[in-house]
Structures are given as structure tokens and as C-alpha cells.
Amino acid sequence: MNEELELLLQELALAEKVRYCYQCGTCAGGCPVAGAEPSYNPRRMLEALARGEGEAVLAADELWLCTLCHTCLERCPQGVGLSHVFTRLKEIAAARGHLPESLLAELQTLYSAGRVIPLSGPIKRRRAQLGLPAVDQQSGLADLRQIVEATSLGRVLAAARAKGEEKNG
Amino acid sequence: MASYALFLGCAIPNHQPHLELAARKALAALTVPVLDLVGATCCPDPVGIPGLSHAGWLAIAARNLCLAEELGADLLTLCNGCYETLKQASHELEDKAVRAAVNEVLAPLGKQYEGKTRVVHLVELLHREIGPGEIARLVKQPLKGLRVAAHYGCHLVRPSEVLGFDDPERPVSLDELVTALGAVSVAYPRKMLCCGAGVKGMDKEQATNISRGIAREKFLNVKMSDADCLVVPCPTCMAQYDGNQGLIERAYGEKYELPVFYYAELLCLALGVPPADLGFQYHRVKVERALLKVVQPV
Numbered sequence: 001m002n003e004e005l006e007l008l009l010q011e012l013a014l015a016e017k018v019r020y021c022y023q024c025g026t027c028a029g030g031c032p033v034a035g036a037e038p039s040y041n042p043r044r045m046l047e048a049l050a051r052g053e054g055e056a057v058l059a060a061d062e063l064w065l066c067t068l069c070h071t072c073l074e075r076c077p078q079g080v081g082l083s084h085v086f087t088r089l090k091e092i093a094a095a096r097g098h099l100p101e102s103l104l105a106e107l108q109t110l111y112s113a114g115r116v117i118p119l120s121g122p123i124k125r126r127r128a129q130l131g132l133p134a135v136d137q138q139s140g141l142a143d144l145r146q147i148v149e150a151t152s153l154g155r156v157l158a159a160a161r162a163k164g165e166e167k168n169g
Numbered sequence: 170m171a172s173y174a175l176f177l178g179c180a181i182p183n184h185q186p187h188l189e190l191a192a193r194k195a196l197a198a199l200t201v202p203v204l205d206l207v208g209a210t211c212c213p214d215p216v217g218i219p220g221l222s223h224a225g226w227l228a229i230a231a232r233n234l235c236l237a238e239e240l241g242a243d244l245l246t247l248c249n250g251c252y253e254t255l256k257q258a259s260h261e262l263e264d265k266a267v268r269a270a271v272n273e274v275l276a277p278l279g280k281q282y283e284g285k286t287r288v289v290h291l292v293e294l295l296h297r298e299i300g301p302g303e304i305a306r307l308v309k310q311p312l313k314g315l316r317v318a319a320h321y322g323c324h325l326v327r328p329s330e331v332l333g334f335d336d337p338e339r340p341v342s343l344d345e346l347v348t349a350l351g352a353v354s355v356a357y358p359r360k361m362l363c364c365g366a367g368v369k370g371m372d373k374e375q376a377t378n379i380s381r382g383i384a385r386e387k388f389l390n391v392k393m394s395d396a397d398c399l400v401v402p403c404p405t406c407m408a409q410y411d412g413n414q415g416l417i418e419r420a421y422g423e424k425y426e427l428p429v430f431y432y433a434e435l436l437c438l439a440l441g442v443p444p445a446d447l448g449f450q451y452h453r454v455k456v457e458r459a460l461l462k463v464v465q466p467v
Contacts, residue, residue, distance in 0.1 A: 032363040037375070037384035065379065067367035068216045070327035074337045083328075090393030092435050103210045110218070115211040117179035127186045132193075133205075135182045137369055140210040143232060143278045150274050153218070153225030 021046045027072035089103040114141040173245035174201040174237040180404035187448025191433035212254040216367040229275045230258035234286040243287045249403035252290040253324035297343040301349035309441035311351025314461045318396035319343040322403040352441040357394035366409040388425040398428040400460045426454040
């Protein structure tokens with residue numbers, strides 16, 4: 001684990017800009033997820049953070065619905081950088097083991113296959129039918145696993161494994 | 170022209186290889202020098218992975234940037250997601266202290282990133298480095314009369330401060346590239362709406378419903394414009410609009426029947442590549458009706 005790297009990246013985080021929010025609601029107005037699901041409201045999430053209710057935001061399922069389209073980041077008149085703030089919050093929640101099953105599965109696939117979408121037999125055949133070259137999926141895999149284990153990705157993976165064993169054991 | 174290390178990613182080679190076929194054929198037709206990038210991994214996914222670990226995401230991306238740097242080539246992506254991850258990462262790695270810390274993680278792998286890799290999206294290469302004028306000059310089979318709704322996707326243009334390519338709200342590049350092929354780029358409402366594929370969510374059913382609702386709004390808006398098809402520059406948007414269109418039709422009891430093309434496919438057709446040499450049989454929504462408008466039946 002590289003603590004220095006973790007700390008540097010914490011410094012890069014934009015969470016302190018949250019206090020610039022003046023609750024205009026531009027973020028919620030342009031948000032594709034809020035348009036489809038009224039319970040999701042980025043303005044309210046910012047309000048909760050400003051009130052010191054960060055724990056509630058971290059625990060809320062809604063945190064994970066952001067598609068990272070960055071519309072809020074582009075439009076925010078105060079430059080709060082919401083989509084990056086939400087990503088940072090997700091990271092904190094994930095470190096506590098609060099993350100969607102689908103995302104955990106994605107990380108497990110990344111670790112086992114080196115890609116979030118692995119190559120299946122039918123697609124391998126389709127590539128050959130289309131005359132495409134075989135893709136080398138192996139030569140970077142050991143490096144990728146080493147990076148996962150050297151960073152906090154490894155901690156998320158290990159915590160999930162422990163949780164799985166607890167459930168099965 | 171610089172040579173380009175081709176970064177295939179996951180969604181194209183391992184899920185929709187017909188898009189890779191079109192991209193490779195288009196690059197060959199335009200005589201763009203392309204190198205294969207041996208040892209590349211997932212970019213990794215810009216929506217999911219940074220939310221688990223920014224440090225891990227950045228180091229994996231940095232390793233991929235190293236591979237292109239070692240070749241002395243620019244890195245060419247065919248996917249908006251790879252573009253966002255690799256360009257955002259290269260931006261963060263401009264900070265010397267961050268780069269030094271990431272290089273410590275890469276050192277045991279025998280890799281060091283010096284910050285030299287330039288990340289370019291296929292649309293950026295075509296628009297900025299080749300240019301719509303030159304492409305129009307090379308067109309052999311103009312797509313005359315084809316009404317195309319251009320969908321940019323999010324991570325081709327946002328965050329604009331980092332990607333620095335086209336306007337984040339009113340971009341023009343893809344429209345100009347459509348027009349260069351002799352087709353008509355139609356106007357339609359909420360053009361910059363996300364495709365919705367990135368919705369993850371704790372509750373899988375809720376996430377699926379939101380994702381489909383967002384895509385449905387795109388279909389309804391595009392249908393209003395009387396477009397013959399959608400064109401996308403990204404395999405994730407492609408999977409959402411083409412692969413999931415039937416599911417969304419059934420979920421809402423509606424019919425869209427909207428063919429979806431990856432831009433390189435339309436480019437190939439206009440450059441004279443026979444449709445039978447492309448992988449249209451792997452599209453979920455039949456493209457024949459749109460193709461018949463512009464290509465002579467075989």
C-alpha cells in the first residue's frame with residue numbers, strides 16, 4: 001500500500017469546494033438521473049454535506065446512481081465540481097464496504113481478466129469470422145494485479161472477499 | 170502524421186468487435202499509421218473504478234499510458250470511456266508529485282511514466298487532425314439523403330476543462346463529420362443527454378429502470394426529428410442504444426426501430442467499403458432500411 005500516493009490523491013479531491021454551493025439547483029435541473037428518478041437530487045446531497053450530514057449521504061443508496069455524465073460539473077455556476085465530489089464520496093463509502101454488488105463484480109472481473117468485459121468464446125469466434133487479429137489479454141494481467149494489490153483497490157477486494165467468506169462460512 | 174498506438178479497451182474487442190472492424194478499415198482507408206498496443210489492460214472504466222479507488226484507477230491508467238510512451242506514439246482510443254480515463258489520468262499525472270507517487274507503484278513492474286503520451290479519440294483524430302474537408306474530398310459514395318441524429322456521449326466532451334475537445338453543451342465535430350459524408354445531420358432536443366448506460370446503483374432493478382428511462386428519452390427525441398438513424402462515437406452508447414433498444418421498447422410498450430451506427434461504419438460506407446465487408450449482421454436493430462437509402466443493393 002502506498003500511503004503517500006493515497007494522501008496526494010486526497011489533496012487532489014475537490015470536496016472542500018462543496019461550501020461554495022448556494023443551492024441554485026442547476027445540477028438537479030440538468031441531471032439525467034434526476035430526470036428519470038425523482039428521489040435522486042444532487043442539490044439535496046450538496047445541502048446535506050453543507051449541513052454536516054455527510055454520514056447520511058455516504059450511507060444513502062442514491063450516491064451510487066450518478067452516471068458521471070459531468071453535466072453538473074460543466075453547469076455549476078460556483079464550480080463545485082459535483083461529479084468529482086460524488087466519486088470521492090463513493091470511494092469513502094466503498095472503503096467501508098458500502099458499494100453495489102454490480103460494481104464489486106466489476107472489480108472482481110477486472111482482477112481476474114484484466115478487463116471489466118472479458119473475452120468470451122463466442123466473441124473470440126466472431127473476431128475470427130470478421131478477420132480480426134487475436135487479442136492478447138494475458139501479458140498485462142500480472143502487472144494489473146500487482147497494481148490492484150498495491151493500492152486501495154486491493155483493500156476493497158479483500159474486504160469483499162472476507163465478507164463473502166463470512167456469508168458462506 | 171504521428172503514428173498512433175491503438176488502444177482497443179474492453180467493450181469494443183470483447184463485446185462488439187464489428188466496431189473494431191469498421192475502425193480498422195476506416196483508419197486503413199485514410200492511411201493513418203497504426204501500431205498495436207501489446208500488454209494493454211482495461212483503461213480502467215471511468216465511471217465505476219475511480220469510485221472504488223482513485224489511486225488504483227490512476228495507476229492502472231498510467232501503466233497503459235506507459236505502453237504508448239514506450240512506442241513513442243500517441244494513444245488512439247475508439248471509446249469515450251477510455252478517452253475520459255486516459256486523458257483525465259494524463260492530466261492528473263502532469264503534476265510532478267502525483268507522477269512521482271504513481272511511478273513508485275509502477276517501479277516494481279519496471280515501468281515509469283514520463284508524461285509524454287498524448288491521448289486522442291478517433292473523432293478527435295478525424296475532426297482535428299484530418300479534418301471534415303479532407304474527409305469530404307475522400308468520399309467515394311456520398312450518403313446522400315441519409316438523415317442522421319448525432320449522439321456525442323458524455324466522455325467525448327466532458328469534463329471540457331480536461332478533455333479540451335469541442336464544446337461540452339453545443340459540440341459540432343460529429344455533426345460536421347456526418348455532413349462531410351454527404352449525409353444530413355438533423356437537429357433534435359436534448360442532444361447532449363447521457364445514454365444512461367453508466368447507472369450502477371445499490372438496487373439493480375431501480376438502476377436498470379433509470380438507465381432505460383434515460384435512453385427512452387433519447388429515442389423519443391430522435392424520432393421527433395424524423396431521423397433514419399442514430400450515430401455514436403462510443404461502444405457503451407452503442408450497446409445501450411442498439412443492444413438494449415428491444416428491451417426498452419418492450420419495457421415501455423413502444424416501437425422505435427431506430428438503426429444505430431458507430432461513426433466509423435458510416436465513414437467506411439462513404440469511403441467505398443462494401444457493406445458486406447462490415448459487421449452489420451451483428452447489429453441488434455436491423456440497419457437495412459437505412460442502408461438502402463444510400464448504398465446500392467448487392
